[in-house]
Amino acid sequence: MEILVFDDYQGLSRKAADLIKEQVTKDSQSVLGLATGSTPLGLYKEMINDYQHGLDFSQVTSFNLDEYVGLSGDHPASYRYFMEQHLFSQINIKPTNIHIPNGQAMDIERECRVYESAIQACGGIDLQILGIGHNGHIGFNEPGTPFGKETHLIELTESTRQANARFFSSIDEVPSKAISMGIKSIMKAKQILLLASGESKAGAVHQAVEGPVVKEMPASILQLHPNVVLLLDTAAASGLNRALVNQVG
Ligand code: GLP
Numbered sequence: 001m002e003i004l005v006f007d008d009y010q011g012l013s014r015k016a017a018d019l020i021k022e023q024v025t026k027d028s029q030s031v032l033g034l035a036t037g038s039t040p041l042g043l044y045k046e047m048i049n050d051y052q053h054g055l056d057f058s059q060v061t062s063f064n065l066d067e068y069v070g071l072s073g074d075h076p077a078s079y080r081y082f083m084e085q086h087l088f089s090q091i092n093i094k095p096t097n098i099h100i101p102n103g104q105a106m107d108i109e110r111e112c113r114v115y116e117s118a119i120q121a122c123g124g125i126d127l128q129i130l131g132i133g134h135n136g137h138i139g140f141n142e143p144g145t146p147f148g149k150e151t152h153l154i155e156l157t158e159s160t161r162q163a164n165a166r167f168f169s170s171i172d173e174v175p176s177k178a179i180s181m182g183i184k185s186i187m188k189a190k191q192i193l194l195l196a197s198g199e200s201k202a203g204a205v206h207q208a209v210e211g212p213v214v215k216e217m218p219a220s221i222l223q224l225h226p227n228v229v230l231l232l233d234t235a236a237a238s239g240l241n242r243a244l245v246n247q248v249g
Contacts, residue, residue, distance in 0.1 A: 001209065001223060003230045003245045005237040009197045012231040013042030016129070016193055019229065021050050023127045028059040033128030034087070035065050036079045039195045040129055044087040051091040058092045061122050065130070065139035066180035067101040069108065069153070077167040078103065101151065101179035108153050112179060116151040119185065128189035132196050135159055136204045136217040140180035143216045149182030183221055191227045194219070196236040205232060206239030
């Protein structure tokens with residue numbers, strides 16, 4: 001695990017964009033795994049900026065980590081809507097190359113299998129972006145989710161629903177279920193970038209990096225991945241043993 005610590009959110013966002021740029025420049029047909037939440041917003045702004053300065057996303061394929069069950073793609077709190085608004089509508093990725101689980105599928109189990117197969121059919125994910133929940137979840141893989149799961153149906157914890165209630169008009173509107181790539185799907189990515197910003201993530205980051213690898217702390221599995229970069233700001237890194245970190249900005 002490589003741990004890079006930046007003075008601020010802008011620094012980590014720019015570095016994440018540089019790593020994406022490197023990947024897409026090396027292979028124009030790269031497969032990117034993308035995430036939602038507030039954390040990657042700075043990265044997406046930088047990707048849009050790179051596109052405006054000539055970076056070509058026309059051959060890139062994307063797979064998003066997760067989607068709420070029951071929300072249509074035009075619901076403002078759906079992850080499809082979020083991605084369209086904050087990234088896809090502002091770069092030249094082809095709509096047919098964009099993949100997000102369909103939270104309105106009639107047969108959710110089938111949707112999960114089809115989604116997982118689509119990732120493999122594209123040759124797997126080259127570079128996966130992750131955020132981290134306060135409880136250590138990655139994607140929507142809540143504490144206790146078996147590490148062997150591929151794309152699957154998740155029952156959201158109350159704390160995750162509370163944390164995401166800010167995107168809805170009330171907590172009652174937050175769906176109780178989601179489809180998420182599983183830990184096994186995430187671990188198959190060739191490279192993983194985990195982004196975390198702010199003191200509220202310091203505890204989860206500390207446990208994920210320095211704690212035992214246990215399913216109660218889903219992000220701890222990343223300790224076993226051969227190519228992970230953690231991009232943190234100083235606040236998110238504040239719980240870490242300083243000997244582990246590389247202060248770069
Ligand atoms: C949601 C998403 C996760 C994301 C997490 C953290 O639960 N499903 O993929 O990492 O939120 O969000 P934020 O970056 O807003 O703290």
